[in-house]
Amino acid sequence: MDLRIFTEPQQGATYDTLLTVAKATEDLGFDAFFRSDHYLKMGDVDGLPGPTDAWITLAGLARETSRIRLGTLMTAATFRLPGVLAIQVAQVDQMSGGRVELGLGAGWFEEEHTAYGIPFPKEKFGRLEEQLEIVTGLWGTDTGKTFDFQGEYYELKDSPALPKPAQEKIPVLIGGHGASRTPRLAARFADEFNMPFGSIEDSERQFGRVRAAAEEAGRPADAITYSNVLVVCVGKDDQEVARRAAAIGREVDELKRNGLAGTPAEVVDKIGRYAEIGSRRIYLQTLDLHDLDHLELISTQVQSQLS
Template identity: 35%
Template sequence: MRFGTFIPQGWRFDLVGIDPVAQWQTMQSLARRADEGSAWESIWVYDHFHTTPVPSAEATHEAWTLMSAFAASTSRVRLGQMCTCMGYRNPAYLAKVAATVDHVSGGRLEMGIGGGWYEHEWRAYGYGFPEVPDRLRALREGVEIMKQAWETGSATLDGRYFQVDGAIVQPQPLQDPSIPFWIAGGGEKVTLKIAAKYAQYTNFAGGDIETFRHKDGVLRGHCDALGRDHTEITRTTDINVIIDETEAEVADRVAAVGARLKPHLGDAYEGAMKNYGSGVPTVGTVEQVTEHLHAMKAAGVDYTIAYFPEMAYDTSGVELFEKKVIPELS
């Protein structure tokens, strides 16, 4: 199993209490820490503009600006977004931005892409909020435009949602033949069909093994229909991790996360804390987390992206995961 990790950017209230002036230094130091070690293959951010689960005035740093900054601040780790929202940027423009970041990074960019879901920020930024079928059809068109742009240096598509006519994307990405696509989401009729056609990676299920098995079966069916080998696609998932040696120590960590979040979440607090509750198999002891990841690996998960809500304040849990969990799986 291969591993990536999220760098806190504020979206999940994971930079609260840190002076905004110092937040970039915090993110940069964590990115460099991951880059200097050997445990993590990649670092990731979310493509969102407003905090979740409730919008607030707390900082949420923009994903593609961070991609460029991390590209210049690191030298080894690959760089991804989980995931870029197709509706937030014209795809020809996005292809140009991504190609530039690929050059800045020396060919280390991943393209996480999806249809988008966070209605509040869609409407707040003036994007409307199309129905799900329209968002997914737009995703398909956008992926086709980016694929053309990266592989040929230009793109033309007279689509329902996007129209580009000889959009020049030079220089083309360093990576040959293209920047890898991570098609994110588990929609069975459209998203996974898009993934079967275009993706080098998929991302779905959020660490739930039974859901993963079901969605992976659907993906296999779409690949079979296209005549594509299902194993060409690396199947990934993402997990929330709070880890320690004993259950009591884990409970203390969860309580500390809760205390930091509670002043900001209001009525959404209880729902948000379910991400770190007793039913989450990657919130637990080293043995419990390792056992769950072994089961995920057996189910076919090839790559896991770990989110640590404590990272900006305390890296001891990250260090424990690096030293005791990753070596058992990789």
């Protein structure tokens, strides 16, 4: 089971804070550092000093880390034109020496679009599908050849399809709870399918849908990696769990139901139950980015018990 650190910088984080967390992620042996792609805070937080851009952040981290994978959960298709996104991600992959992964979603948070003057189209899923076709098509075009695309929302003609990523193929992540369109899209494009904040039962059901869609598309179901993202709150004892839960404005009982919360033994046990239904990777949503002792505890007392 891979453990990855997942951050929500729109809730309030500077680049320097994210760099500190990313370096701790690397030093403590975690597999990857991922971040959300949002421009507006959510909930009762001040969000200061304001948002940071996902791909600018990852470009910086690409030069200041050496081992960990870097990526997004999820880049919003509404934020960037697909050709521009393909260039950005390929460049960051080059800057990292081939350590980038792209999580791409339709975009959903209308208020952040309104706040920063970003169009928020009614039909987002069709745009996402075309973006996936274009981004993967540009990367997959042989050097010296051109790429053309004619869709309902985007048109490319005689694109040189450059630059190329450092990796032969950048892993593409698709996720969500949708019962039909999302599994079909994952079957076509996903190297990894991510279930966000889902129970063990809901995750098993959705993984089954993706597996069935992959097989129907003529693709081995096991060609896709299945993963979860869950909020994490670990303490060496009940008192420390309660303190960390209070620091992020959550209740312990709710976190134990809906996330990974409790003592290391409790969290290891719950991770094992996700592994039993086919999850091979957990993104630990880390909400207190200044509590590096939390990451160290997870590394030494949780990650060390997972093979």
